[in-house]
Amino acid sequence: MSVSFCGLQLAHPVINASGTFDLLAANTAFGESLRERFPFAAFVSKTITLEPRKGNPPPRLWEAPAGLLNSIGLPNKGLQGYLANDLPAISELLGKVRAQPPVPLITNVMGSTAAEIAQLLNACEQREEISAVELNVSCPNVKTGLDIGADPVQLEVVVREVRPHLSKPLIVKLTPNTADVAACALAAQEGGADAISLINTLRAMAPGGGSPKPWLGGGTGGLSGPAIRPVALAQVAAAARRVSIPVVGMGGVQSAKHAQDLLDVGATLVAVGTESFRDPSAGSRIAHELSGAAETPANATPDHPGASTLLNLK
């Protein structure tokens, strides 16, 4: 099952989707059992920005049909806070995880200009705790208001400009809210990305329940979970066909079957997001089922995953 991804050796192809698993919080909640049964082959941080962000006002969650709509607003301590506080703690914790090969840290960053992104990459370059960087390009360009990642021309320019600031693997996390995701995938590759990841959440809105003001504190939000799985499959397939670099596929993965579907259309790794909210050990369950796909009970579904769910995974 072990996989090589951009030069990193991983125990299996299942990692977490950025922003859907807080390592330090999970350590507080689960303690030793988190380190004993770590669910992912690599750990991806939530998005870090240059300046600290409080995040959006509540309510931040709306349960959608077979999914979740969030307007969390990327709360984080900012680059300095991350480097000074979280990074040493995350790295120490990952060092204690009982897994072989060790679990590398991928830091996810976002900036609204190439200069900002370059600053973030410079910082990541200097810290040996960080094995790779995922660049979230679902960020509005301050001048045009358009997401940097939504326009292939702009995306390629930005990636090319920031690329020299990082010698480590650079994964560009594409936005699905664009006309042609495959063109964006190619643009990221041409700009110098080592890999791409997709899909991020789809822009969506929850009704205000009789009021014209939408429910979510942030207005619109991002849709995730099973509801977006078929969209994810189409976009991952289209992107993988267009590029030669590795692809991290995600969107609504709940089982080994869903993960395999993404691998079948060309993904090298699969990320689990919203399903971890339902079960924090979903990642290890899926990895385990993937490795022993033949032994998985034929009637297994996410809510009836069969006996394999209950096994302690190593």
Place this chain on the structure above:
Amino acid sequence: MSGSDRPVLDGSSDGTSQCASARVQAPIGRRLLTVAGMDELGAYRVLRLSDPSGPRPQPGQFSMLTAAERWGGGEDDRPHVPRAFSVARWQDGEAHYLLEDVGPGTHRLCELRGGDEVWVLGPLGRGFTAPAEDQRAILVGGGVGIAPLAILQDTFGDHADTQGTVALLGFRDGAHTRGASLLRGAQVATDDGSVGHHGLVTDLLVRELDETPRAIVYACGPAPMLEATRAICGARDVPAQLALESGMACGFGACFGCVVPLRDGSYLRVCLDGPVIDAARLERVDAHAGAPA
């Protein structure tokens, strides 16, 4: 005002600074438990899950519950994520949860019968901390929010006898007051006056505080009740621990969806650094932060 003279409870989520006594850690991963029984309690249900090997929760901690079958496909094709419930009692290898049917998730759980199965992640969050030797504990509950006060009262034991712990519970009407039987010796208030004091449970709180100023208040209930409790206790410099609620997706600090604003302008994850929080840390109780009325 410091919330209590117990160890300082730091709201940081960075792990080590938590007061150990208020949190028991959950094993990572949900576990499949069998329904031992579902009891009717007036307008409420008590779900009893057989959990002989689960960790014993601290009062105020909660679990995320998911019915093993037919979770989804309800009203508006919900639920999808699990639902949070306070542990109301822990005895004889069973965890008890007090349920009120307010939507698709609670409705599905209320349908369960003995032998059915439920996925459980927990215990989660930070619970209540014990009163000081000379403090009289006053428990203030509203509606389904009485649940964590029952297990809290269970753990008081001798303290209750020496300090005369009192439980004040408010309900909408007579059918809901049946919930009061979860606690011993509760004084009841109803909105409609059908049982006990006609009016708010916080009227009873004011009366108690007039008599015993050296008190600590433990409260859980709808946001307006929690807000009134916060204001009353704040004005008298009486420490209060409030068990908040919030819409949750994960329950273990992963999604940042359950936040409430603090006095210092930051946001607190209710599932991780709560649900029990020192009232002094809140400017006011957010409208989203209470139990269903």
